[in-house]
Amino acid sequence: MELLSRSIRKIGPMGGYQFARQICRNQPRILMYHRFSDSPVKGWASSECFEQQVRHIRERYNPYSLVGLMKYHREHGRMPPHAVVITVDDGYRDFYEHAFPILQRHGVPATLFATTGFIDRRLWLWPDKITWILDQLSHVSREFTIGSFKVSEGALNGESRSELWKRLIAHALSLPDEVKHEFISGLACALGLVFPDEIPESFAPLCWNELKRMQEAHIEIGGHTVTHPSLGRVTEAQARDEIFGCRDALNQHLGQQDRTFCYPNGQPSDFQPFLPDLVREAGFLGAVTAFPDAQGISDRYLMRRHASGDNMFQFHKAVSGFELLGHRVKGDRKFELEFSPT
Template identity: 45%
Template sequence: MNISRWVKIVGEVGGYALSRAITARRPRILMYHRFSRLPKNGYVSAEEFEWQVRYIARHLNPVTVSQIASSLYGSHELPRSSVAITVDDGYQDFYSIAWPILKKYGVPATFYVTTGFVSGDLWLWPDQLRYLLMKAPQSQATFDLGLFRIETPLSADDFESEFWRVNQILLLADDAQKLQCLASMARTWQVELPKRPPEAFKPVTWDQLKEMQAEGLEVGGHTVTHPSLARVSSEQARNEILGCGKMLEKMLGNVTRSFCYPNGTPDDFVGEQVQFVKDAGFSCAVVAFADDGEHRQRYAMRRHASSSDQFQFLKAVSGIELLGMKFRGHHLETRYD
């Protein structure tokens, strides 16, 4: 029997409750991205998300990320068994699907938005990549697009694996190279990218953010254009972070907000950029991974992935995943002064 199967069996007979009790003084942050009405690959369905939110409302104390930071690094008192739900990027499906469920159960959340995306100045590069691959030629050919080669036609069975293969290559490229590569793909395949994202990739609006903020949502920063901050110059990183903070203040007022690093892996973290996050007035910052360090660094607070996988959700929210990381000594570096 593998370890996951063992953990699942133990969890179902009281292990989840025991883990919640053991980790009651260790707040956790959950990470989400996309939502759908019905089950869909890469999305959390409305039914599954409601089950998870209901579980949190019954067994834990939901808070925002800034409330966790205020407790750990300030005078705010945090209840036991606190957990924060975070959602990245700024898609419309948060407003239409996730937020009504959160409101129904009185559960707050932190929504990290890419301000240029919300303003309609751009659409996110992974969505552009997916759109272009959907428009790939049906003829049999091999295309050398600089950073990678791709063979067409793409079969339905191979589409997702090919998308993620190219996605990972572009994640490691400089931001300018990445955008040039996508533009080259569009030219080569004679595909015109719409100025505004299609319905499937549509952002939330500023009016919707104002509405949700008034109802208790923490709207956090996620840069202006969503680059990996390790793949841009120091000046561009500064403009991305401070520009995001200024736009949030202009559109939503001067309130406490946290920041989220795009992509957020250890390879995307640059310690020197923490000063920009502080200068922009953000209360704290989160990364997109978890380890045994928890929230020891105010500007690199750890997050646990959640998804449509109910077992992964239960491991993360109950603290079993955290306890496992501590037992193994699983640690990732995010150094800054």
């Protein structure tokens, strides 16, 4: 009995993946990655794991960059069969060190979404500031509050640290953009910490030359705003500056190109109805969210993505279309409103 259930668990998904791959052959899947490393780090794609995934994509699917997929659709009036797109957010240097050589080796294109103020080294990505603050501490010596956020006294070990990190990120995301920055500075100040002038190596961005080299080697460099705010927490004028400013920086440093766009954080609460129109007006050919649901990629300015990284089970679910089918069966729709531009 034991053996039977183990076998079903093992063979079931394999058959399920095959089935999903066939059913979803005309529904491209967009995979989402963030960070890469040489050795295993939780949530990051290690070189070994990523190479296995890239090889699988090369052998079983048709890999495209996102802009390549959009252009294919424009030229043929349909999507290519078995298409898969690898996308990577933010613009960290580890992409160049660990992922790019693997993509090159297997001739697989991808899309990297760059936060241009980060590439310019004018700012750190703000979640990294929260990570850095917690990395400096082994305990919080006194209870304090910043606005409505309370930090309790106590040791910071693995679990309590990640719990506090999640609460801090969620709180920061709920704030208007400038209040968020004040909150993060206030937190550092309350803990007696001063941010280093230079971005620490572990949070370092790519430079423009590296982006240029990758663009010449079939990596699309897409837009991801200038400062990585939640676009659900900014005014329309700020959103315009973030989207158009990012486009201008990319074109100035990398030359005029067709590109796509990625909404920072990309959850349903990070959207406002005017955003897809702004992104389209800026000339981006499409845009992606950071969550999947039953909609798939039917709305070109709100194309859903599937998480990938170090977890091979999640990778197979995502790449095969199994996850997409699951959402379709349940009729999952994450947006109340359809923001789709007409």
